[in-house]
Amino acid sequence: MSTPDLTPVDATGSTDTVTLSRADLQRITDACDRAAAGEFEARIVGLASHPSLSGLARSINQLLDLSDAFVREAAAAMRQCGSDRFHRPVLLRGMPGAFRHSARTINQAGRKMRQSSESLSYVATLAAENATNVSSVAAACEELNASGTEIARQAQDSSKQGHEVVETVGAAEGAVRQLSDAAEKVGRIIRVITTIAEQTHMLALNATIEAARAGEAGRGFAVVAREVKELSRNAAEATDQIVKQVERMHANVDEVVGHIKSVDAAVEHMAQSASAISQSVSEQVAATREISANIASVTQNSQQVSRSIGSVKGSDGTESAA
Amino acid sequence: MENASNQRNSGDSLMRRPTVQPTGREVTFGEDELIVSKTDLAGVVTYANDVFLRVSGYSEVEIIGKPHNIIRHPDMPRTVFKLLWDTIQSGEEIFAYVVNLAKNGDHYWVFAHVTPSVDAHGAVVGYHSSRRVPYPDALPKVRALYKTLCDIERSQPDPRSALEAGTRAVHETLAAKRCDYSQFVFSLSERTAMDLSV
Structure with a gap:
């Protein structure tokens, strides 16, 4: 088995030689290729105690771990929001830099969605109340009509x-x-x-x-x-x-x-x-x-409002599953 | 590599329960760190990140290929793990406060986020766990609840009825609070709600 040479330059400008097997290189390349294809399952395992590659493996794994965690969290948080459930933020703890920034943005959007949903629920309640009031007014009108005709x-x-x-x-x-x-x-x-x-x-x-x-x-x-x-x-x-x-x-x-x-x-x-x-x-x-x-x-009109609200509030799991 | 080959040769060690005795000492990790591990469908560890290795005290070769419950602490109610497995096997995510046992008997509390890993066709191929430092305001409540659950489990004559009684107690707690488990676990700390308002 031939071993290609990597010749990194360290902070002091001195160079030394790191050897790795083609199999190790292939594993690292594969993990990176899969991540580049949007699949964060692969990890570089077995190099944790490698004298010169443990740092590289750890860095790549960390990058994959963070990307993996963020993708899982963001999707789950948004799926909950899509089902009118707003208790679950993307947790900021452990999320650095751009991940943290994006998590905040998602959480802000979630908060907005919750406010809209609450307003919508309130409007739906009012619409239902209106419907009740309107039908009692309609009944009263009918009675008024009947008694007016009699008079x-x-x-x-x-x-x-x-x-x-x-x-x-x-x-x-x-x-x-x-x-x-x-x-x-x-x-x-x-x-x-x-x-x-x-x-x-x-x-x-x-x-x-x-x-x-x-x-x-x-x-x-x-x-x-x-x-x-x-x-x-x-x-x-x-x-x-x-x-x-x-x-x-x-x-x-x-x-x-x-x-x-x-x-x-x-x-x-x-x-x-x-x-x-x-x-x-x-x-x-x-x-x-x-x-x-x-x-x-x-x-x-009230029925139309209720139906519209119902259709907005009803579009949860089925769409997110697609 | 020597250790790994030893482990693989002694096949029964895969299933043997760890015999680590708890020391009662708590260890912690950084608020900016994530403990990450992956398992296959049977719960066998396929990956553990460097924070996992550092905090648990196991080396990569010691942990890869072992059942994940190698770090299970005796103070953890079995009911919680049943809920966890039921949830992720149905394809859902779950958050749970968990106390884990390090190799040397020390323990560490985590706020775990466990999710199924799916392939390009949507089939579940394994499970993934990201763990954060738990929110301190939640822990007294969690400890009390877990103690109650452990007591309920121990009061039952066999493991099956222990799980049934524990699950019933969890459902009763949720019914009293008029919420589901996910809402309950997020209600345990003010901090999780704060993440929504920053």
């Missing part, structure tokens, strides 16, 4: 009934006016009767005078004239009473007409109010429908 229906009924009452009251007013007209006619008839009674009285007076002038022959006639005078006086008294009754009737009819007018005004007012209620409630129902439509879109 509108009842208000329309009231309005219709009001109009019917107004018509009835109008008819009653007409009937009362006819009554008033009839009383007027009775009054006119009474005046005719009164005139007849007065004229009858005058005739009775004249008959009495003529009877007196006729003397004994007119005595029987005088009795008839007295009876006629008595009848006309009775007729005059009766008509006086009728006149008083008719006047009272007039007063009553006027009072009734007044009451009917008040009722008419009140019912008209009620019918107007019912119409106004019906109108307002219709507007409320329309507004509630609009709210319902908006809530449906809000619900859709």
Whole structure:
């Protein structure tokens, strides 16, 4: 077996000769080649007590150990972060120089990821709360809609009934006016009767005078004239009473007409109010429908937010395994 | 090379439990150092770095080809090693505080990071352990827990039920703390969390 010579120069500038077997050289070269290919499993074993190569073997092994440890740690720490687990930093202890610097950078990224994840979780909680609130608002809107529709229906009924009452009251007013007209006619008839009674009285007076002038022959006639005078006086008294009754009737009819007018005004007012209620409630129902439509879109948006958060939070092991 | 050939000739020495008696003396290593070793799938040491050799007191020829439990300290609960092997055999990493036994009976505490080594096709070809100086604020808690586990194991009639009882105790501890093992081991020291905030 031939042994190639390595001729290093030490710090003092002097040179000495190190001998190594081709097999040892090959092992060192292999370990370095594998590391260069990104594979840190190889180590140089068996040269720890070699008089001149132990230092070289130790240095190469140290380099491999650090690279190996760093790669394992960095990958594991990031895999945990990818699963929303942020308790595991790349440990800085034992990591020198650029390894330490990179470990710090990874840990800072992990901290950022944790903050983002926490914010996302918070947003997810809010979105879930929103969804709950929105669905109770939607339920309330539906109830409001139903009761609004019912009120509108009842208000329309009231309005219709009001109009019917107004018509009835109008008819009653007409009937009362006819009554008033009839009383007027009775009054006119009474005046005719009164005139007849007065004229009858005058005739009775004249008959009495003529009877007196006729003397004994007119005595029987005088009795008839007295009876006629008595009848006309009775007729005059009766008509006086009728006149008083008719006047009272007039007063009553006027009072009734007044009451009917008040009722008419009140019912008209009620019918107007019912119409106004019906109108307002219709507007409320329309507004509630609009709210319902908006809530449906809000619900859709919250669901979208929840789904998006779910998909971000769910992408863990499967992706990192690839 | 003479020692190595002796070891290989005496085949049964591979499996023989070490008979080192603990001295109770603690040795340490540098905060900037890593103790590194690799084993094959059966736990036989295939590599130990110079810090490993210096702290454990074994020479490279003494340790290569030996089962890794040559440095196992009697104060270590077997439950912890079961958890460790179960975890790495499932392809996951594990961190554990471990007290190891040096060749001369001294002991040294480490914070070990054990991971499976995979080849280009993703197949596990061995295991790798990097050990750091442990964080001092974690050690009192770890010592108390390990003592409890050892007591539980010793109270059982046979090794199998000892492991079952120990594992149950670990699960109960984790359930009480509402976390998994990884979160638990990182919660033992403030320092590990500080690495996240520097």
